[in-house]
Amino acid sequence: MTGKRLNLHLISDATGDTLNAVARAAIAQFEGAEIHLHRWSLIRSRLQLHRVLEGIEAERGPVLSTLVDRALRGELEQACQRLGLQVLHMLDPVFDLLQQEFGAPTRPTPGRQYVLDADYFRRIDAMHYVISHDDGQAIRGLAEADVILVGVSRSSKTPTSFYLANRGIKAANVPLVPGLALPPELNDPPCPVVGLFIEAAPLIEIRRHRLSLLGAASGPAAAFQRDDAAYIDEEAVGQELLWARRLCSSRFWPTVNVTRRSIEETAAAVLKMMETWHERRARRG
Known part of the structure; x- marks a missing residue:
């Protein structure tokens, strides 16, 4: 590795477990890499997102997101574009595949997998x-x-x-x-x-x-x-x-x-x- 220090921001509207698991699995393949994870969980309002954006601007780095709220996603994308940072919505490929299979769109609901069932x-x-x-x-x-x-x-x-x-x-x-x-x-x-x-x-x-x-x-x-x-x-x-x-x-x-x-x-x-x-x-x- 080149010794480059990288900030990686993980933004979730739920517990962040999905992002943590994906990030941990990916980082393990980059031996010696200096990657600092910034975890932002339970982000469900514009006020909460604005605090996240302040953190991203202070410690600039790419963003991994599992936000499903379209308004919050849009604001996050605009802010990252302004800062020249990449943002990747981790669930989108899975959503696209399932939508094609079922022929029906998703109904985004933050934290839906954590219902008390x-x-x-x-x-x-x-x-x-x-x-x-x-x-x-x-x-x-x-x-x-x-x-x-x-x-x-x-x-x-x-x-x-x-x-x-x-x-x-x-x-x-x-x-x-x-x-x-x-x-x-x-x-x-x-x-x-x-x-x-x-x-x-x-x-x-x-x-x-x-x-x-x-x-x-x-x-x-x-x-x-x-x-x-x-x-x-x-x-x-x-x-x-x-x-x-x-x-x-x-x-x-x-x-x-x-x-x-x-x-x-x-x-x-x-x-x-x-x-x-x-x-x-x-x-x-």
């Missing part, structure tokens, strides 16, 4: 479920789960569960601890069970950091509270991972190696495994 309340319900069933809590409630994540301590079970909950998936997670019996509900699970694994070296580093945060007084896993050294011992961790892998293999639970995966990628793999589980179950009748 059944899908919204399903996500909230899933979030409450994850909180109640995190790290092996409320075992009897496993019968209500859409998926059960298992894995050794610090293998990304909790963050993956919360990400899935944001998709409306009730994800319970159960720690695999040598010497501790599994919940009987896992003998005949009512939903897919997926094992999450991580390689030994990064796992030890994560655990060491965790122990330092806790003051090394007690490990985060109950089984290691009496001996924090075993929690980060290379040989002990290797044996723990081997035991967990063999356990999942013996029960035919699919596994995901999370070592070099983001939470989003891990969740996507879990969703694919859930789909496969349901397809196989449907074929069996």
Whole structure:
């Protein structure tokens, strides 16, 4: 990269999640680029837009927009033209494609995807479920789960569960601890069970950091509270991972190696495994 500093303005009439995701994905392809994001969300009035335009003029840079109000779009375009800046309306190509397919125009409504509908309340319900069933809590409630994540301590079970909950998936997670019996509900699970694994070296580093945060007084896993050294011992961790892998293999639970995966990628793999589980179950009748 040339070392050029770029201001990139993201303007949305809703939460800005769409723009943030697109910008993050695009910026990741420009290694070393110095790009400063300026996020402007919930822009639904001329007064709010004028404050945004003042910010753009102070920190000049191209604009990505998901505004759907035609008047606000027009004013934004005029201001950017005056400043010699590019503006790109990210949803327009999708709108054009769908309009051609349906033969009908859109009815622009800011934040329309965030209505309090059944899908919204399903996500909230899933979030409450994850909180109640995190790290092996409320075992009897496993019968209500859409998926059960298992894995050794610090293998990304909790963050993956919360990400899935944001998709409306009730994800319970159960720690695999040598010497501790599994919940009987896992003998005949009512939903897919997926094992999450991580390689030994990064796992030890994560655990060491965790122990330092806790003051090394007690490990985060109950089984290691009496001996924090075993929690980060290379040989002990290797044996723990081997035991967990063999356990999942013996029960035919699919596994995901999370070592070099983001939470989003891990969740996507879990969703694919859930789909496969349901397809196989449907074929069996």
